[in-house]
């Protein structure tokens with residue numbers, strides 16, 4: 238059997254949105270499932286709308302999602318010589334022709350067709366025009382589409398699809414400025430790159446019969462196609478910026494793990510029974526395009542949040558820590574340079590206390606930065622007459638703990654002694670200390686919090702709080 242080769246072929250006219258990412262994921266999964274090859278191709282022939290920042294954003298998003306490619310990225314703009322060669326071949330064989338029709342003529346034609354209630358299409362005026370044209374007269378190159386018969390294909394997702402050739406016109410493959418059109422380049426590329434299966438958005442279904450005719454004119458076999466239905470927002474409308482985050486990197490910024498987004502995306506339009514959680518190896522094993530839903534799927538942010546919470550708790554801590562490091566970096570904290578706890582320890586303590594990595598970074602910044610202020614409501618509620626006394630006593634007690642024993646359980650035990658001595662509940666000891674450690678009245682258990690802060694630093698923070706609260 239022929240080796241499977243799939244591709245993802247984004248046009249770099251903007252960031253990678255979730256719809257594109259899902260298409261990329263499905264193509265990648267199919268290649269991996271079959272032990273095949275996955276190609277990345279940047280379709281940048283639209284020079285006006287393609288940008289380098291968009292290319293960078295696509296590559297960054299693919300890397301973040303760990304959708305690694307085996308070949309590419311290929312760039313269409315580097316393949317002009319090859320496209321010209323194919324244009325010349327098609328012209329020489331009479332499978333394409335130069336069309337000199339003026340804009341005015343085409344417009345009149347279109348208006349006439351509209352008036353008659355017909356679908357606007359090129360009438361083939363230049364098909365057999367052998368009149369002389371001067372070399373500087375502008376022309377486009379059109380593909381000579383068959384007049385009769387049907388183009389049929391068996392879509393991996395949608396099943397059997399047929400188009401009448403009489404519905405298709407002689408579409409332009411080279412514009413008057415010499416630039417080439419999508420329907421042409423995509424065929425030359427997919428053929429040259431040996432693509433066996435094309436998985437893409439169903440906004441391309443209408444292009445597919447044109448592309449198939451072109452493959453046939455070139456005398457080559459077309460790939461198998463699978464067209465994936467689009468993604469709708471929670472409200473049933475086409476997913477757009479109105480629905481909040483739509484770009485992959487925006488999800489990273491909001492604090493989602495790549496594992497959560499990938500798991501979310503695979504379920505968005507594909508299913509395996511009612512299973513929701515899939516590791517990547519499991520997805521690879523189980524994925525087949527035949528199980529992709531025919532109808533559109535709706536985005537469900539709640540489910541993505543749920544998956545994110547799941548992966549924050551269950552992934553190896555060092556993996557979550559890598560992502561946390563990135564978020565702390567966005568807050569201006571370079572964890573390689575500043576003093577602070579091991580990131581895995583932060584993850585251990587906060588994976589159930591934060592819904593996203595962004596929130597975790599915000600909550601954990603106090604372990605890497607000095608305390609500049611104390612939460613006013615917390616101070617009002619917890620700092621009472623005897624609080625400074627309790628803080629002083631806590632400091633003395635804690636100083637007796639040797640550095641090697643600076644762990645949550647030891648710290649908690651020592652503080653229980655302080656509470657007993659003052660005949661108060663643990664909250665009256667813990668809350669002022671928590672304010673001292675984090676500037677806020679909420680954090681993990683006080684022993685855990687102090688372990689995160691670190692021994693020497695914890696002492697300094699208690700002293701700083703004693704000074705601040707003594708003035709109250």
Ligand code: GLU
Pocket residue numbers: 246247248280423436437438441
């Ligand atoms: N460049 C096209 C797009 O971004 C994809 C074309 C294809 O997959 O055939 O929509």
